[in-house]
Amino acid sequence: AQSVTQLDSHVSVSEGTPVLLRCNYSSSYSPSLFWYVQHPNKGLQLLLKYTSAATLVKGINGFEAEFKKSETSFHLTKPSAHMSDAAEYFCVVSVGNTGKLIFGQGTTLQVKP
Amino acid sequence: DVKVTQSSRYLVKRTGEKVFLECVQDMDHENMFWYRQDPGLGLRLIYFSYDVKMKEKGDIPEGYSVSREKKERFSLILESASTNQTSMYLCASSSPGGRTLNEQFFGPGTRLTVL
Numbered sequence: 001a002q003s004v005t006q007l008d009s010h011v012s013v014s015e016g017t018p019v020l021l022r023c024n025y026s027s028s029y030s031p032s033l034f035w036y037v038q039h040p041n042k043g044l045q046l047l048l049k050y051t052s053a054a055t056l057v058k059g060i061n062g063f064e065a066e067f068k069k070s071e072t073s074f075h076l077t078k079p080s081a082h083m084s085d086a087a088e089y090f091c092v093v094s095v096g097n098t099g100k101l102i103f104g105q106g107t108t109l110q111v112k113p
Numbered sequence: 114d115v116k117v118t119q120s121s122r123y124l125v126k127r128t129g130e131k132v133f134l135e136c137v138q139d140m141d142h143e144n145m146f147w148y149r150q151d152p153g154l155g156l157r158l159i160y161f162s163y164d165v166k167m168k169e170k171g172d173i174p175e176g177y178s179v180s181r182e183k184k185e186r187f188s189l190i191l192e193s194a195s196t197n198q199t200s201m202y203l204c205a206s207s208s209p210g211g212r213t214l215n216e217q218f219f220g221p222g223t224r225l226t227v228l
Binding site: 036042044045046049051090099100101103105 | 215
């Protein structure tokens with residue numbers, strides 16, 4: 001069965017410092033993995049996706065994530081946080097080829113000036 | 114760009130009312146989904162549909178039903194609204210194959226309050 005666990009419900013960083021949002025997954029298949037972002041009062045937007053090509057995936061707004069099969073992790077990083085990065089972030093795993101997705105509980109990123 | 118629209122951003126209903134939430138997508142996607150989003154629980158799948166007239170239960174279908182009479186439209190129905198159905202409801206669509214495999218595109222959400 002597939003599942004995803006976001007290890008932190010809330011992360012707070014200062015502007016200009018690195019961001020690390022942690023995600024572990026469980027999957028019986030070779031998974032597709034995603035990070036979505038949701039800004040306040042906005043819909044979910046795809047940040048990046050891993051679909052068994054390169055293990056280091058680059059997304060929008062300077063974010064990237066690395067797929068590590070041995071650690072079953074897909075952590076999201078950004079070298080330097082910006083105030084506009086404050087949002088909720090969801091790590092997501094696909095359920096085989098059903099088209100269904102399973103969402104983590106979400107991590108709220110706070111960026112302090 | 115893919116566009117998924119939902120009929121209302123905010124909705125207030127009374128307990129026992131029948132509630133319709135409408136979702137329309139303009140990218141000819143076969144798959145459509147309804148989720149509810151609650152703090153600390155992420156998104157949970159209510160129902161989904163792979164094609165017109167088809168529907169499948171998700172993880173939390175109790176108290177809900179759906180209708181898909183046209184490919185672009187997927188409706189979520191609360192037969193008799195209850196206060197525990199107060200939540201944010203999100204609609205999504207996706208194509209079953211190609212380079213966007215499994216990627217879902219989301220509407221802005223409907224925040225439903227049941228009094």
